[in-house]
Each structure stands twice: as C-alpha cells, then as structure tokens.
Amino acid sequence: MRLLQPGDRLGDGTTTVVSVGNFDGVHKGHRYLIDKVVQRAQKRGCMSVLVTFDPHPRLVLNPEMPFEILTTFDEKVRLIEPLNVDRLLCIPFTAAFSRLSPEDFIEKVMIQQIHAVEWVMGEDHGVGKDRSGEKNFLHNVMSKYHITPFIADLLEQQQRVVSSTQIRVNITDGRIVEAVEMLGHPYLISTERIPGVNIGSQLGFPTLNFIRPPSQKVLPPAGVYAAELEFKGLLQTGALYFGECPTFADRTTHFEFHAFDEGGTFPEYGEEARLRLHRFVRKDRAFPTTRELSAQIDDDVKTVRNFFMEEKGHAINKRA
Numbered sequence: 001m002r003l004l005q006p007g008d009r010l011g012d013g014t015t016t017v018v019s020v021g022n023f024d025g026v027h028k029g030h031r032y033l034i035d036k037v038v039q040r041a042q043k044r045g046c047m048s049v050l051v052t053f054d055p056h057p058r059l060v061l062n063p064e065m066p067f068e069i070l071t072t073f074d075e076k077v078r079l080i081e082p083l084n085v086d087r088l089l090c091i092p093f094t095a096a097f098s099r100l101s102p103e104d105f106i107e108k109v110m111i112q113q114i115h116a117v118e119w120v121m122g123e124d125h126g127v128g129k130d131r132s133g134e135k136n137f138l139h140n141v142m143s144k145y146h147i148t149p150f151i152a153d154l155l156e157q158q159q160r161v162v163s164s165t166q167i168r169v170n171i172t173d174g175r176i177v178e179a180v181e182m183l184g185h186p187y188l189i190s191t192e193r194i195p196g197v198n199i200g201s202q203l204g205f206p207t208l209n210f211i212r213p214p215s216q217k218v219l220p221p222a223g224v225y226a227a228e229l230e231f232k233g234l235l236q237t238g239a240l241y242f243g244e245c246p247t248f249a250d251r252t253t254h255f256e257f258h259a260f261d262e263g264g265t266f267p268e269y270g271e272e273a274r275l276r277l278h279r280f281v282r283k284d285r286a287f288p289t290t291r292e293l294s295a296q297i298d299d300d301v302k303t304v305r306n307f308f309m310e311e312k313g314h315a316i317n318k319r320a
Helices: 028-044 057-061 073-083 102-111 135-144 164-172 176-183 290-319
Strands: 002-004 016-020 047-054 087-092 116-122 148-152 187-194 208-211 223-231 234-243 254-259 272-283
Touching (some): 016 028, 028 047, 102 116, 102 135, 164 176, 176 187, 176 272, 234 272, 234 290, 272 290
Parallel strands (some): 002 087
Antiparallel strands (some): 187 272, 208 254, 223 272, 234 254
C-alpha cells in the first residue's frame, strides 16, 4: 500500500474503486467495506483506494465537545496495510475543507485526483458540509460524473451494528473482549518507552514502562490486562498494567508491560512500540504492603498466561 499526499494525483488512464470514511478503529464493519473495495477493484481491473481524514472531523467541527479516537493516523495505516489496498489518501480535515459541498468533493477529489469509477459505501453514508450528501443526492451527482455507487450492507455483530461508537464505550468500560470481537483485532495503542523506577524488578516482575498516549486516544480503565508488545514486527505476550501505581506515591499514569519471554527484543528509551490489548483482568487498587501486591501480581501473571494458552488452543482448533 502506498500513501498519497493531499496534492498527489493519479496518472491519466488510471481508474479506481474507492471508499471514503474515517475508518476509526478499522473494525469489522470497516474491513467488510475495504474487502468489497479490493474485490471490486480487482474485478474491474482498477486500483483500490481508501480516502480518510486527519484529524477526525469531530475534533475540528466540535472542539468544545469531548471526543476520543480509537486509532491515530499511524495506527490506522498499520491496521489497513495488511488488507491489500493499493492506495490510501489522507486529507487534512480543516474548517475550510468541511465547507466543501458534496459535488465539489466529488469533482475535486474523486474525479480530478483519484479518477474514481465506483464508490463503495455503507447504507448511512453522507459526505460534504453537514453530511448533506445523503444517498439519493450522491446517486444523482455520481451519475453526472459517471461514478457507479455500490451500497454495502452494514455488518451486524450479535444483533448490533458494529460501530466505532460502541467500541469506544466497550473500551472505556473495560469490556475489552467485546471490543476486540467488534474490532476483529486486539485494541492497538502506540506509545513510547520511558525510564521506570525499577519497582517491578524489586517485586520480582521486571517491566518496561511506556508513556500515556495523547489525551484524544480512547483508553481503558486503570488495571491489569492480557496484552502483547509489538516491536520491530515481533510480538511478545505478557501482563500489562495501566495506572498510577496507587500502592506507591508520586507516580504518573503510565503503562507497564511484563514480558513472559525476558530474552525478547525490546525498545530502547524513546523508541515507539505498540501495545495490543486482549482482555481486562482486574481493576487497579492500592495494597497495604508490597508483599500483598507481589502476590496479586503473581496471580495476575498466571491468569494472563492461562488466557494466552487458551487462545492458542482455540487458534489450533480453528485451523484443524
């Protein structure tokens, strides 16, 4: 997959099948749309293109309203890369861009920039100022520009539409398993390694410390999680703690990852890695003594190890 810059234009003679959206979380519903784009592009002998925006439009249009995103742009790219899309165009979302009419968007972006011949969209898709480009209007305008619309049914998961909004609620409430089921992948958090104070090592469980991500990122409740550390293409399983260590004083909110394989490849201070959350284990709390905390961590590690052993068994059974 190649990233297109805002001013890039595809060459004359190139035609594309396109989908437009925020793709926040790159969840199962998004992947359903993306698969349709790739399949239909291959069928027509076209290039597959996704058009997305950064920052998320709601952060620009309603800055006074609290809103958190599931994926930063870099995380979004990492999740889309394996899906066989040819090009990803990210448009900087500004107040001026938000005032673009649906027809102007189609003419300037879809026609002049990426030469779209087919647009894959969900049933509730809207585009342009105040989402005024609803389905019937879009059909009329696209007919003018000879773009074929393809309406994909919204994917339902357990009788509910898979949505970024519901996934945000699940993560905020600590329902990580439910969020992962809707996402179709572990919840991804990109973060940077920072120095620790070696408390984990003193307790018998050495950890890598990571900084809290930007405030606009959806984060789960403080506590312990079954997680993976992704660094330089390698995955390591372990127990993840998120919080401010209430048993001890003067700690800022951060992540601590205890890797089960101590001989793995780890980031240095200042290097970025990705945490992949699978399951919530327990809430954060203060302990009267470090001995009680250490005993609880030992139980947490056993719980997480058992979780990954069960997950591995499920994966083997599915392949069989």
